[in-house]
Amino acid sequence: MLQIAEKTKQIDFAQVTDFFESVLNFGGAFTVGGMTVNFNLGAILLIALLFWLTRILMRSIKRILLKSSLFKNEDDQLKFAGLFKVIQTFIYIVLFLISLSVLGLDVNGIFTAAAGILLGLGFALKEFLQDTLGYFMLISSKSIESGDVIEVEGVVGKVVELSFGTTKILTRDDKIIIVPNHKLVTQSVYNFTQNHKATRESVSVGVAYNSDVNKVKHILTQIAVSHQLVLSKPEPFVFFEDFGDSSLLFKVSFYTENSFISNQIKSDLRFQIMEAFQKEGINIPYPQRDIHVISKKEEDV
The missing domain is CATH 1.10.287 (Helix Hairpins)
Structure with missing residues (x-):
C-alpha cells in the first residue's frame, strides 16, 4: 500500500510539474523588422x-x-x-x-x-559628477566637516555648510566663498582643526642687540599668558630664533581654540608687546645701512 501511495504522489508531482512547464512555455513568435522574436x-x-x-x-x-x-x-x-x-x-x-x-x-x-x-x-556633466562624488568622499572620510577652519587656494576660512555640490566657507573678512567639492578632494587643503580644536600660533619680534634677552623672554611669556583667548595648557613658550642683521629675533608661540580669529589675537599681542617694550626701555630696531661715499679727484683734462 505504501509503495502504491508513493507512486501516486510521484505521478501527481510529475503531472503538476509538466502542467507548470507547459504554462510557462506557452508563447509564440512574431517578426519585427526582419527579426524573429520568440x-x-x-x-x-x-x-x-x-x-x-x-x-x-x-x-x-x-x-x-x-x-x-x-x-x-x-x-x-x-x-x-x-x-x-x-x-x-x-x-x-x-x-x-x-x-x-x-x-x-x-x-x-x-x-x-x-x-x-x-x-x-x-x-x-564631468564637473557635476566630480562634485557629487567629492561630497560623498568628504562625508565618508570626515576629512572636512562643518565648523572646521581650513585653508584652500590661499584663503583661510571656516566651513559653514557642506552641501551636495559645493561647500560654503566663511572667510576672516566675513565673506562667503563657494568652493566646488571636487577642489577640496583633488587639491591640497590645510585643515587647522581636524585633529584638535586648539592650534598653535605665533608672533615674531626683533629687539636691539643690547637688550636683556631673559627679560624679553619673560615679557613675551607674560603677555601671551594674560590674553583671555590664549590657552594656559599647553603653556605659551618663547623661541630665540636667530641673530638678525640688525636685531635679535624672538618668537612667542601659544595655543588657542579660536583659530578663525587668530589674526585678531596676534594683533592684540603686538599692541601689548609694543607697550611693554616701551615701558621697559627695550628697543625694536629697524634695518639700518651705512653708506660710505668715496670721492674721486677730478683729473686734469
Missing part, C-alpha cells in the same frame, strides 16, 4: 519579477540614504532625489534592453548608440 509566459514573468525587485531595491536604497546623515537639509535631499531619479531611469533602460535581448531582439546597435550618448553626457 516569447513565452515564463520569460515575461521573469522580466516582470526582475523589474519589480529592482523597483523595491531602488526605493529601499533611496529611503535609507535620505534618512541617513549624508543629507542634512531639504535642498540637498531634493538634489539627491533628482540625481537618483536619473540613475533609476538609466537602470530601467538597461533592464529593458536586456529584456529585449532575452526575447531574441538584436540590441547591439542600441547598446552602441547608448554608450556614445553616455560618453557625451559624461564629458558634459
Whole structure:
C-alpha cells in the first residue's frame, strides 16, 4: 500500500510539474523588422519579477540614504532625489534592453548608440559628477566637516555648510566663498582643526642687540599668558630664533581654540608687546645701512 501511495504522489508531482512547464512555455513568435522574436509566459514573468525587485531595491536604497546623515537639509535631499531619479531611469533602460535581448531582439546597435550618448553626457556633466562624488568622499572620510577652519587656494576660512555640490566657507573678512567639492578632494587643503580644536600660533619680534634677552623672554611669556583667548595648557613658550642683521629675533608661540580669529589675537599681542617694550626701555630696531661715499679727484683734462 505504501509503495502504491508513493507512486501516486510521484505521478501527481510529475503531472503538476509538466502542467507548470507547459504554462510557462506557452508563447509564440512574431517578426519585427526582419527579426524573429520568440516569447513565452515564463520569460515575461521573469522580466516582470526582475523589474519589480529592482523597483523595491531602488526605493529601499533611496529611503535609507535620505534618512541617513549624508543629507542634512531639504535642498540637498531634493538634489539627491533628482540625481537618483536619473540613475533609476538609466537602470530601467538597461533592464529593458536586456529584456529585449532575452526575447531574441538584436540590441547591439542600441547598446552602441547608448554608450556614445553616455560618453557625451559624461564629458558634459564631468564637473557635476566630480562634485557629487567629492561630497560623498568628504562625508565618508570626515576629512572636512562643518565648523572646521581650513585653508584652500590661499584663503583661510571656516566651513559653514557642506552641501551636495559645493561647500560654503566663511572667510576672516566675513565673506562667503563657494568652493566646488571636487577642489577640496583633488587639491591640497590645510585643515587647522581636524585633529584638535586648539592650534598653535605665533608672533615674531626683533629687539636691539643690547637688550636683556631673559627679560624679553619673560615679557613675551607674560603677555601671551594674560590674553583671555590664549590657552594656559599647553603653556605659551618663547623661541630665540636667530641673530638678525640688525636685531635679535624672538618668537612667542601659544595655543588657542579660536583659530578663525587668530589674526585678531596676534594683533592684540603686538599692541601689548609694543607697550611693554616701551615701558621697559627695550628697543625694536629697524634695518639700518651705512653708506660710505668715496670721492674721486677730478683729473686734469
